[in-house]
Amino acid sequence: MKLPSAAVAAGLACLIVAPVLAQTTPAPATSAATVPVPATRRVGCLATTQSLKGQDKRDQMQLCMAQARLDCLRQAIDQKVVGEARKSAIKACVGTDGAE
Numbered sequence: 001m002k003l004p005s006a007a008v009a010a011g012l013a014c015l016i017v018a019p020v021l022a023q024t025t026p027a028p029a030t031s032a033a034t035v036p037v038p039a040t041r042r043v044g045c046l047a048t049t050q051s052l053k054g055q056d057k058r059d060q061m062q063l064c065m066a067q068a069r070l071d072c073l074r075q076a077i078d079q080k081v082v083g084e085a086r087k088s089a090i091k092a093c094v095g096t097d098g099a100e
């Protein structure tokens with residue numbers, strides 16, 4: 001049972017990373033505040049769990065969102081975002097207000 005969930009997590013990671021790597025123009029650095037990112041990670045998690053039902057769907061959604069939060073945290077750390085700005089950046093990156 002671990003192999004399919006690992007494959008889903010690896011596939012999701014590729015879906016999340018590919019658009020980031022495909023960007024060719026750097027983001028403008030005119031503002032110190034972080035710019036909200038569309039909720040693609042949450043939507044991606046919803047899409048990957050769409051075919052599942054019941055507890056399997058809830059479990060996979062939790063795993064997917066945890067991976068998304070981890071990826072967003074790594075991104076915030078790489079960008080050296082700290083404090084309240086980091087919390088806001090992670091919420092914006094994941095695409096949720098934190099209430100799940």
